[in-house]
Amino acid sequence: MPEIRCQGVSLTKLQGGLSTEILRAVGLTARQGEIYTVIGPSGSGKSTLLRLINRLLEPSSGTIFFAGSDIRRMPVTEVRRKIGLVFQQPMLFPGSVEENLCYGPRLRGDNSREAAKYLDMVGLERELLQRDAAALSGGQQQRVALARALANKPEALLLDEPTSALDPRATEQLEDLILGLVQSLRLTVVWVTHNMEQAKRVGDRTMLLVNGQVVEERPTADFFSWPEQELTIRFLAGKLESGVQGNEL
Amino acid sequence: MSFSALLLSLTLVIISVLISARQKLQLEKDILIGTVRAVIQLLAVGFVLNYVFHISDWRLTLIMLTVMILAAGQNAAKRGKGMPGAFGIVTAAIGGGTFVTIIIMVGLGIITFDPTKVIPIGGMVIGNSMIGAGLVLNRLMAEIKQKRLEIEAALALGATSRQAVEGILRSSIKAGLIPTIDSLKTLGIVQLPGMMTGLILAGTSPLQAVRYQMLVAFMLSSTVSISCVIVGLLAYRRFFSQHYQLLELKY
Ligand SMILES: Nc1ncnc2c1ncn2[C@@H]1O[C@H](COP(=O)(O)OP(=O)(O)O)[C@@H](O)[C@H]1O
């Protein structure tokens, strides 16, 4: 089972002799076929958490498991192929859409030209294959970024605010698309968003992260209907956007 | 050239000082300091070379080359703007390129390992490598800094560090090679290189001087290529952990 599990994950950074705790003892379990949403004010450590799961960063302490194994015991390129990461900005490479889609497979010597299949998957027309990636609209680029991750045949997907640059209509389309893919491909998904409504719409479980710490973590329906923590209630009321002081936690 | 002729040529410096004073360029002091430094440095080099050529011991020649390479490394490392280990990387690159080329030339019997040949030729080769190596380092650092997100996007798709910087590595190495290639293209047309000029002034026939210059041109392209590739291949690793993570560096 391609389950993602974080156990006591902390990250401390040294800055000018001062050590800052970016994440403190974060735990989560994301199961196959489910969407685990992470919400929180900006700067709370959401992106950092995804980068740790993809092993672009090393935690100061704690362990991250994928399908039951410590990711440090797996070849790092395999971790990253199996756990795709879609960034907030599409970050497409210079070149055509097709070149972008073939990037992952080619790294492993797979030259099968299946790019068109992945364009279909994300609902883009095949005519776009030869188009310069930089010439696409924001919504199209984000779909290509998603297709590029899917072309690696991942078992899990980490999404970092994938709709933050999109208009409401494109946001809704991308949400529906991802929901469909999660079902058809049985993916494990960790979806970071600062949009509570989105978390509510797409999530199976939801975590609120504030100042690098887990405030509350429950099935999404319960999380939004019966929040237990004072901070969660304040966040849901929109009164926490600027974060909180450390002593409030 | 007689010593008195040389002294008379100092009037040329006086002209430039007068121009500076007249035009209020305030460069008089710099011109004088520059002239004095040039005189002292050249005299020193002249005496050292005279001694080395006179002794003609291969060990001394090797030491001279090494000193030149270290000085060039020191200079090229400045373009690494405080990157730790920059000196080691560029020195290895300049030294590697220089020695490979000299070994090939001596091995094929094209030149003898004689200080009068190896040191002037080595000097030119090292000087060009120094510029190339510095350019590669500088470009590599700037591009990695600028394209962090793109590099991480590649890593996140399963690229190794090397694969993630493939394009950057290529353009950096190219940047280091371009000045040498450009100067090859204009050699003899726009510029008569210093060495040829020197040989002709000293009475060598132009055709003989041209032969030496060609030799140097070929050596330059080989040495600079080797040095630039070595810098690129050694330097990019400094930006990544062994687990293909792009490090956060202050430089
Ligand atoms: N490279 C870094 N060095 C130091 N601090 C960082 C770095 N990246 C992020 N941070 C800090 O870590 C915290 C979490 O950042 P991030 O994970 O981007 O938050 P979010 O995605 O929730 O907005 C922020 O306070 C940010 O300032």
Ligand SMILES: [Mg+2]
């Ligand atoms: Mg973020």
